[in-house]
Amino acid sequence: xxxxxxxxxxxxxxxxxxxxxxxxxxxxxxxxxxxxxxxxxxxxxxxxxxxxxxxxxxxxxxxxxxxxxxxxxxxxxxxxxxxxxxxxxxxxxxxxxxxxxxxxxxxxxxxxxxxxxxxxxxxxxxxxxxxxxxxxxxxxxxxxxxxxxxxxxxxxxxxxxxxxxxxxxxxxxxxxxxxxxxxxxxxxxxxxxxxxxxxxxxxxxxxxxxxxxxxxxxxxxxxxxxxxxxxxxxxxxxxxxxxxxxxxxxxxxxxxxxxxxxxxxxxxxxxxxxxxxxxxxxxxxxxxxxxxxxxxxxxxxxxxxxxxxxxxxxxxxxxxxxxxxxxxxxxxxxxxxxxxxxxxxxxxxxxxxxxxxxxxxxxxxxxxxxxxxxxxxxxxxxxxxxxx
Amino acid sequence: xxxxxxxxxxxxxxxxxxxxxxxxxxxxxxxxxxxxxxxxxxxxxxxxxxxxxxxxxxxxxxxxxxxxxxxxxxxxxxxxxxxxxxxxxxxxxxxxxxxxxxxxxxxxxxxxxxxxxxxxxxxxxxxxxxxxxx
Numbered sequence: 001x002x003x004x005x006x007x008x009x010x011x012x013x014x015x016x017x018x019x020x021x022x023x024x025x026x027x028x029x030x031x032x033x034x035x036x037x038x039x040x041x042x043x044x045x046x047x048x049x050x051x052x053x054x055x056x057x058x059x060x061x062x063x064x065x066x067x068x069x070x071x072x073x074x075x076x077x078x079x080x081x082x083x084x085x086x087x088x089x090x091x092x093x094x095x096x097x098x099x100x101x102x103x104x105x106x107x108x109x110x111x112x113x114x115x116x117x118x119x120x121x122x123x124x125x126x127x128x129x130x131x132x133x134x135x136x137x138x139x140x141x142x143x144x145x146x147x148x149x150x151x152x153x154x155x156x157x158x159x160x161x162x163x164x165x166x167x168x169x170x171x172x173x174x175x176x177x178x179x180x181x182x183x184x185x186x187x188x189x190x191x192x193x194x195x196x197x198x199x200x201x202x203x204x205x206x207x208x209x210x211x212x213x214x215x216x217x218x219x220x221x222x223x224x225x226x227x228x229x230x231x232x233x234x235x236x237x238x239x240x241x242x243x244x245x246x247x248x249x250x251x252x253x254x255x256x257x258x259x260x261x262x263x264x265x266x267x268x269x270x271x272x273x274x275x276x277x278x279x280x281x282x283x284x285x286x287x288x289x290x291x292x293x294x295x296x297x298x299x300x301x302x303x304x305x306x307x308x309x310x311x312x313x314x315x316x317x318x319x320x321x322x323x324x325x326x327x328x329x330x331x332x333x334x335x336x337x338x339x340x341x342x343x344x345x346x347x348x349x350x351x352x353x354x355x356x357x358x359x360x361x362x363x364x365x366x367x368x369x370x371x372x373x374x375x376x377x378x379x380x381x382x383x384x385x386x387x388x
Numbered sequence: 389x390x391x392x393x394x395x396x397x398x399x400x401x402x403x404x405x406x407x408x409x410x411x412x413x414x415x416x417x418x419x420x421x422x423x424x425x426x427x428x429x430x431x432x433x434x435x436x437x438x439x440x441x442x443x444x445x446x447x448x449x450x451x452x453x454x455x456x457x458x459x460x461x462x463x464x465x466x467x468x469x470x471x472x473x474x475x476x477x478x479x480x481x482x483x484x485x486x487x488x489x490x491x492x493x494x495x496x497x498x499x500x501x502x503x504x505x506x507x508x509x510x511x512x513x514x515x516x517x518x519x520x521x522x
Contacts, residue, residue: 123465137429143397143515144487145464145471151457155475155485159455162498205460213461253435261475261483262429266455 002244003282006099008231010241011091011385013042014354016224019189019345023113023221030223031060031111032068038107038225039069043238049227051076051097051106053090055348057083060111069107076103080249082257082380083135084298085271087349089381092247094228104229110350111223119219123147137259149298152258154210157301159266161210164316166304168209172200173322174300175214175342181329182339185365189220189345215300217341224350226357231388242360245373246282246384250274257380258298267316269302272309275382279375280311283384287311291371292359293333294352296378297340303327306377307335329366337366349378356385392508393466397515402432405444410514415504417482419445428482449504450521451478456488456496466510472496476518487517 002009015037017023017030025033031054039046046069052062056079066074076097080089087110094106114120124147138152146152160166179195182188195214203213234241252270254263263270280286287310295306304318312333313321321327327335338344338355345351356376358364374385397407409416418430421441425434433440454477458470472488474496488496489505502518509515 121462123462139398139400139403140429141485143395143509144473144485144517145459145467146473146485147395147464148459148462151459151464151473154457154459155455155473158457159475159498162455205458208458208460210457259485261485266475 002095002099002247006096007101008243009095009098009228010231010234010243010388011226011357012229012234012237012241013038013040013044013227013239014225014357015039015041016187016351016354017222019187019220019222019347021189021220022115025113027059027111027113027223028061028064028068030113030221031058031109031225032065034111034223034225035065035069035107035109038227041239042227044105044227046070047072049105049107050074051094051103053078053080053094053106053108055079055083055087055090055110056081058110060109076106080381084296084348085257085378085380086249087296087378087381088353088376088383089249091226091228091244091353091383092249092381095244095247095383098228098230104233106228107225108228108350109223109225110348112346112348113221114219115221121148121150121216121219135257137256141259149258150206150211150216153299154207156260156266157210157299160301160305163267164319166319168212168215169197169201170319170323171215171300172197174297174303175200177322177327178297178336178340178343181337181366182343185339185344187365188339188343189218190339190343210301211299214342217298217346220345222345222347224347224354226353240361241388242357243386243388244383245285245386246279248275248278248282249381250278251380269305269309269379271380272306272377275377275380276310279382279384285373285384287333290333290373290375292337292356292368292374293335294337294356294374294376295335296349296352297336297342300342302379303335303340306379310375310377329368334368337364337368352376352378360385360387392510394507394509394515395466396509396511396513402430406430407513409444410506410516413506415447415449415516416444417447417480419443426480426482428484447478447480451476451502453488453496453498453500453502454483455498458493474518476502484516489517490519
């Protein structure tokens with residue numbers, strides 16, 4: 001059962017393009033190629049797809065996807081807000097749509113090609129900025145020189161550093177961990193390129209005293225996709241099904257997407273705490289039942305705040321938790337085993353989904369032994385993937 | 389004609405009152421016309437009493453630094469030197485994003501008491517910025 005009344009649902013296939021710093025393909029082509037790969041992985045004919053879900057920010061469009069993939073008759077489309085923070089809502093909404101019987105086979109995707117046309121890391125200001133996807137309050141940042149994602153995020157993170165005595169060197173351990181995992185993941189942009197904490201500390205400030213270059217996700221190109229259908233249907237397909245035992249979104253009062261300054265306590269992520277409560281309640285599981293955690297990292301501090309929000313450690317203790325090696329492959333909760341967004345690549349949360357499926361299947365490049373349950377979180381949304 | 393290069397604020401139907409007050413040298417926030425609740429950023433409906441009646445409340449302009457950063461790279465548009473971006477917790481209880489001015493970086497700290505002043509923008513508008521409280 002998914003939710004309180006729905007049919008059990010599963011991820012039947014995953015797909016991705018190459019991840020690279022430069023790519024000549026359109027986002028629509030990247031989206032179509034990743035989606036076709038996911039359907040092929042599942043052993044499904046694209047004509048059978050009847051649902052498509054992506055982000056409000058995704059440049060590929062549903063009509064273009066149906067025309068490219070040869071979808072016969074689309075019954076469901078939706079788009080999720082919140083940028084990367086909302087990314088897992090694609091999986092959640094696909095699961096809910098399938099569980100309800102509104103449709104049978106949904107492809108979720110994210111295609112991104114940061115290069116000549118746009119780069120998320122560049123400043124935007126004044127009339128050129130068009131708020132959308134829940135970013136209206138960024139208008140209150142632009143005239144003050146807070147004009148790019150690293151700056152918007154860092155302003156809230158500095159409060160966390162101040163209250164708990166956390167330094168940028170502490171964040172560096174997450175960067176080192178990501179690059180260590182990416183170094184042994186052949187699909188990663190930073191395959192074969194680990195870093196040391198000293199190299200992290202020598203990288204230039206992006207936002208002082210919070211984020212250095214090596215704390216940031218990549219500006220890159222690529223696409224990832226997944227196919228969600230009923231568990232019953234997935235059992236008859238090519239791959240071992242990966243069951244979605246819980247899915248959730250959470251947007252508590254006064255929470256913003258990235259200019260998240262107006263809720264009471266900036267040292268916590270209320271949206272991730274909300275997602276956490278829903279996921280643990282739905283699944284009957286808790287942090288100790290997870291063998292892998294995949295946590296959205298636009299920037300390294302996001303990983304620490306999610307470790308705390310999901311109860312892997314207490315508030316303010318993530319610094320020591322990480323320093324003690326608890327997030328390593330040999331640790332108590334191996335985290336971002338693919339290399340995260342600063343190591344594998346920045347597919348805006350969708351490559352957390354593909355890695356979660358690989359870990360449950362037992363096919364990850366950095367495979368953790370005996371994986372029954374994986375937490376996949378983007379903060380404002382999340383899911384628990386389980387072995388059938 | 390001002391030669392200021394700081395980006396001008398974008399005015400929307402729900403926010404114009406704030407920036408128009410800045411041009412008069414006043415720091416204000418939206419106050420619910422029925423229950424009196426203060427809100428920043430402003431919103432078209434009061435989430436407590438659902439009133440759409442809005443008033444403009446003049447604020448003291450005094451508060452403290454809740455958090456602060458310096459955006460180093462890429463350089464923000466419209467600034468000769470990277471500004472100190474600060475989240476200001478005003479004494480009336482609302483927070484706003486602003487800049488800390490005329491405070492050496494070595495003396496910038498969370499909890500610093502500050503007071504409002506105003507800076508010109510491109511296009512002849514003004515925005516609230518904060519200096520050390522006198």
